[in-house]
Amino acid sequence: MGNKLIDMNDIKKIMKKKVPLRSAVLYTLATEDSADTTAETTNEDVVAKLRLIYENEKQCSLKVINFHLEALRTSGLIVNTRNTAVNNTLVSYYAVTEQGYRRLKYLPKSLMA
Amino acid sequence: MSTVLTLEDLEALKQRQQLSYAKKGLLFGILSGVFWGLDGVLLGISIAMVPFSDTSLAIYLAPLVGACMHDGFAAFWLFLYNLFTGRSRELLRTLRSRSGIIVAFAALLGGPFAMSGYLLGIQLAGTAHTLAITAMYPALGTVFAMIFLKERVSLRAWIGIVTCILGSFIVGYTPPAGDAHPHFYWGIAFALLPTIGWSLEGVISTYVMDLLDPQVAINIRQGTSFFVYLVGVLPMIGGLLLFKEALILPSAQMLLLTALAGSVSYLFWYKAMNMTGVGRAMALNITYALWSIIFGYFLTDLKLTTPLVCGAVTITLGALLVLANPKELVNLRN
Numbered sequence: 001m002g003n004k005l006i007d008m009n010d011i012k013k014i015m016k017k018k019v020p021l022r023s024a025v026l027y028t029l030a031t032e033d034s035a036d037t038t039a040e041t042t043n044e045d046v047v048a049k050l051r052l053i054y055e056n057e058k059q060c061s062l063k064v065i066n067f068h069l070e071a072l073r074t075s076g077l078i079v080n081t082r083n084t085a086v087n088n089t090l091v092s093y094y095a096v097t098e099q100g101y102r103r104l105k106y107l108p109k110s111l112m113a
Numbered sequence: 114m115s116t117v118l119t120l121e122d123l124e125a126l127k128q129r130q131q132l133s134y135a136k137k138g139l140l141f142g143i144l145s146g147v148f149w150g151l152d153g154v155l156l157g158i159s160i161a162m163v164p165f166s167d168t169s170l171a172i173y174l175a176p177l178v179g180a181c182m183h184d185g186f187a188a189f190w191l192f193l194y195n196l197f198t199g200r201s202r203e204l205l206r207t208l209r210s211r212s213g214i215i216v217a218f219a220a221l222l223g224g225p226f227a228m229s230g231y232l233l234g235i236q237l238a239g240t241a242h243t244l245a246i247t248a249m250y251p252a253l254g255t256v257f258a259m260i261f262l263k264e265r266v267s268l269r270a271w272i273g274i275v276t277c278i279l280g281s282f283i284v285g286y287t288p289p290a291g292d293a294h295p296h297f298y299w300g301i302a303f304a305l306l307p308t309i310g311w312s313l314e315g316v317i318s319t320y321v322m323d324l325l326d327p328q329v330a331i332n333i334r335q336g337t338s339f340f341v342y343l344v345g346v347l348p349m350i351g352g353l354l355l356f357k358e359a360l361i362l363p364s365a366q367m368l369l370l371t372a373l374a375g376s377v378s379y380l381f382w383y384k385a386m387n388m389t390g391v392g393r394a395m396a397l398n399i400t401y402a403l404w405s406i407i408f409g410y411f412l413t414d415l416k417l418t419t420p421l422v423c424g425a426v427t428i429t430l431g432a433l434l435v436l437a438n439p440k441e442l443v444n445l446r447n
Contacts, residue, residue: 020207023324058199059326068326070134071387075323083123090126103323 021059022068024050029078029096030104040081040093043069069094077103138388139436141381142397146432148378150244150404154412155371156183156232157240162364164355171350172296176232178352178359179368181342183232184224186372187379188335194380195332203329212321216330217337219321223314224338225346230306238300241409241421245284245402246304247311248428251395252278254312258391261316266392273434274396276427281402284424315395319386327383335379396435403428 018024028049029041047065054060069092072078077100081093096104156179159165165175195201207213234243251274258264266274314334322330347353359365378401385394403425409415 018202018206020203020210020212020325020329022326023210023212026324057202059203070131072323073131074134074388077323080127083127085123090123090130092127 018053021050021054021064022071024053025065025068026072026077026096026100026104029094030101040095042091042093044091046094072100076100135389138385139393139397142385142389142394143400143432143436145378145381145385145394145398146400147404148374148381149398149401150406151408152371152374152378153235153240153244153401153405154408155367155374157235157409158413159364159367159371160232160236162367163362164358165364170355172236173229173233174350174352174355176236177229177342177346177350178355180225180228180232181339181347181352181356182359182365182368183372183375184228184335184342185339186369187376188332188339190373190376191328191332191335191380194376195328198328200326200329203326204332207325207329207333210325212324213330213333215321216318216325216333219314219317220334220337221341222310222317223334225341227307227310227314228338229346230303230310234300234304234307236300237296237303238298240413241284241402241406241415242297243300243304244405245281245424246301247307248281248399248402249278249305250308250312250315251392251399253308254315254395255392257312257316258319262320262391264390264392266390270392270396270435273431273436274392276431276434277396277399278431280424280427280429280431281399282424283420283427284402284406312395315382315386315391318383319391322383322387327387328380331376331379331383334383335376393435397432400428400432403432 019027025046028046043062043066046069047060047062050065051060069078073080073094076097078094078096081095083090083092085091160175160179164170165179167175192201192204195204207216231243231247234246238246255264255266255271255274259266318330318334343356347356359368378398382394382398385397388394389397406415406417406421406425410417
């Protein structure tokens with residue numbers, strides 16, 4: 001599957017039409033190379049990126065995003081690759097699975113340009 | 114002195130978080146059953162009130178108008194909930210998405226199709242028996258989930274699901290005493306419609322909730338169902354007049370309260386399916402057959418019979434088997 005390079009300019013440009021938040025979480029985790037097992041993102045990075053798009057929406061909080069991440073993980077669309085501690089706070093790393101990349105086709109075509 | 118977290122500490126912490134998530138899903142499943150049991154009893158009271166109790170009405174009219182109002186009020190309560198939790202804009206976004214459209218389709222199955230059969234069943238066979246018969250839907254839903262969602266269901270969970278269904282048969286087999294429900298077996302037949310509708314709705318909705326917030330998905334579901342009832346079903350059956358009449362009578366207030374219980378139940382059901390999988394969420398949801406007996410005993414003149422009590426105990430045992438090992442829920446699919 002062709003995956004696009006994700007950077008902040010792309011995300012801001014493409015997500016003018018905001019998608020449902022859980023879909024946006026999955027999209028934000030997607031990277032150029034789906035076979036690259038080192039392509040992981042932390043939950044806090046996901047929140048930071050999505051806040052630039054969803055701005056002051058109440059649902060765009062670490063607690064809600066963690067809930068969406070856990071839901072995506074239990075459904076097999078992402079995997080928790082490793083965990084670490086920053087200032088004694090648990091920080092989790094996630095990567096999209098093959099099944100997750102297949103489900104990305106349900107996002108608007110403009111996101112996959 | 115600060116404590117440094119080791120790798121083992123981190124892994125243990127993460128596992129605890131994941132287990133906590135799974136257990137919360139199980140709790141939501143049970144709560145969905147509690148509130149649906151209450152909803153069923155209150156619905157029975159609502160459609161026994163004027164104008165629904167008018168015996169000159171066609172037998173299907175009151176339940177269908179009641180279903181329309183129930184889903185409409187439930188959509189209202191859920192919208193308020195989403196508004197206060199910062200998800201109101203998410204509603205429109207979701208409606209514009211492909212997944213949102215699929216949720217709307219699932220709403221047709223679980224709404225007009227299933228709810229109509231459900232309310233006709235309550236009307237014709239009584240609350241406790243209808244709820245017990247519709248409790249078969251987890252088995253069908255679990256089979257669909259294993260096939261289409263590749264969900265893992267352990268042997269113990271299957272035994273629990275089958276036990277719950279057995280309990281529902283025990284409750285549903287004996288007709289009630291007296292002439293309170295002269296069309297009892299028609300009611301049982303109508304009660305099979307929600308069995309099919311809810312099982313399909315659950316599987317389809319769970320699939321799309323991989324990419325959607327369940328709290329938003331259920332709001333769309335209720336709103337779609339209400340809309341289809343109002344513009345499609347009611348005009349077809351000549352129910353708009355009864356709808357307008359019921360809106361200005363105390364029956365509307367009763368249905369508004371009933372729909373609050375219903376919306377809470379649906380919210381928990383959708384969240385449970387998303388968090389613990391279709392099979393377990395449905396199995397825990399069907400404990401509504403047990404809760405309806407409890408609420409019915411305290412809120413109405415329901416008489417406890419041996420089949421009702423035996424069926425309720427059997428359902429409880431089945432639910433306990435389903436609940437047994439939350440660790441199985443950390444990863445739901447193959």
